[in-house]
Amino acid sequence: MKAAQLHANCDLRVDEVDTPRPAAGEVLVKVAYCGICGSDIPRLIKDGAHFYPIILGHEFSGVIEAVGEGVADSWVGKKVACAPLVPNFDDPQSHRGNYSLSKGYSFIGSRQQGGLAEYVSIPLINAVPLPESIDLKAGSFLEPVTVGLHAINIMDFKPGRPVAVIGVGTIGQLLLQALKSLGAGPITAFDVDDEKLAAAKEVGATYTCNSMRPEEVEAAMATTEGAAGFDAVFENSGVPAAEIMSLKVAGPNGKVMFVGTPHAPLTLQPAEFELINRKELIVQGSWMNYSAPFPGWEWTYGADILSNGTINLDNLVDKVVPLSQAPQIIELLQTKGAVKGKIIVDCQA
Numbered sequence: 001m002k003a004a005q006l007h008a009n010c011d012l013r014v015d016e017v018d019t020p021r022p023a024a025g026e027v028l029v030k031v032a033y034c035g036i037c038g039s040d041i042p043r044l045i046k047d048g049a050h051f052y053p054i055i056l057g058h059e060f061s062g063v064i065e066a067v068g069e070g071v072a073d074s075w076v077g078k079k080v081a082c083a084p085l086v087p088n089f090d091d092p093q094s095h096r097g098n099y100s101l102s103k104g105y106s107f108i109g110s111r112q113q114g115g116l117a118e119y120v121s122i123p124l125i126n127a128v129p130l131p132e133s134i135d136l137k138a139g140s141f142l143e144p145v146t147v148g149l150h151a152i153n154i155m156d157f158k159p160g161r162p163v164a165v166i167g168v169g170t171i172g173q174l175l176l177q178a179l180k181s182l183g184a185g186p187i188t189a190f191d192v193d194d195e196k197l198a199a200a201k202e203v204g205a206t207y208t209c210n211s212m213r214p215e216e217v218e219a220a221m222a223t224t225e226g227a228a229g230f231d232a233v234f235e236n237s238g239v240p241a242a243e244i245m246s247l248k249v250a251g252p253n254g255k256v257m258f259v260g261t262p263h264a265p266l267t268l269q270p271a272e273f274e275l276i277n278r279k280e281l282i283v284q285g286s287w288m289n290y291s292a293p294f295p296g297w298e299w300t301y302g303a304d305i306l307s308n309g310t311i312n313l314d315n316l317v318d319k320v321v322p323l324s325q326a327p328q329i330i331e332l333l334q335t336k337g338a339v340k341g342k343i344i345v346d347c348q349a
């Protein structure tokens with residue numbers, strides 16, 4: 001089969017490799033589409049891979065082609081998406097349902113071979129069934145959709161209240177739409193990029209705010225009760241200015257959820273840190289996208305809203321790259337401004 005193998009930093013090649021055989025408890029997935037995740041960028045171009053040669057790719061959908069011992073034949077032909085965490089089920093955190101907080105887990109597409117290939121063999125428990133009617137390109141968005149759903153799930157989210165979504169790239173736009181589907185009150189999208197804000201508006205943001213413009217921040221605050229701030233704030237960018245903004249726009253007793261992976265040191269002035277004290281904020285982080293029973297509500301609900309049209313992906317796919325042209329991905333990632341949304345790989349082309 002064809003596979004995009006990373007041989008060294010920035011050295012991605014399309015190689016002919018043996019098609020994997022599903023071991024006991026595994027299924028062989030014929031991969032349809034595989035998304036390139038923000039977390040793949042350091043793996044591809046910043047020496048971030050765990051080993052070489054590696055087949056990356058954890059955001060994929062496909063159809064089960066064959067099954068290993070102990071897996072019912074009725075799985076063959078089913079559409080699935082990958083839930084890439086391979087938990088250490090013996091860890092005490094896994095017993096509590098905190099699979100991504102356990103020690104000793106593996107991960108399809110970073111710690112073991114992933115989906116940037118024509119086929120990949122994965123444990124059946126990692127293959128999330130998708131409705132027959134789903135477009136498999138949409139199916140490849142299940143993993144990123146669940147990132148937002150998990151943050152909402154662990155937050156004790158209350159419908160009907162004003163929410164701020166800070167950073168409306170892929171994760172932010174998906175999270176925003178998930179919030180809407182769960183009955184959030186007015187949603188204000190914050191970003192520094194007017195194009196992304198326009199896209200957020202298209203997918204359902206009630207208000208948008210360019211956080212570089214103080215008058216817009218003031219107007220956004222004015223939409224909340226007593227202009228006191230938002231009940232819930234989701235930070236998705238990992239950028240220090242946005243992290244500080246999250247504390248500023250949260251209202252009294254507000255919940256601030258850090259979803260974005262941080263990329264730079266954050267310095268908080270005493271008055272900024274004190275916002276946590278003065279407003280009695282609840283500040284929490286979110287890591288991955290799993291809950292009990294594995295892989296969790298995030299995946300079943302995510303599959304539903306992706307297949308029934310609740311989630312609009314029109315703005316999100318920037319480029320579809322055929323697997324046979326995979327080295328293009330490195331060029332795209334190294335060219336500033338070349339990628340404005342998600343790169344999806346068509347793994348059968």
Ligand SMILES: [Zn+2]
Nearest residue numbers: 037039059143
């Ligand atoms: Zn991802």
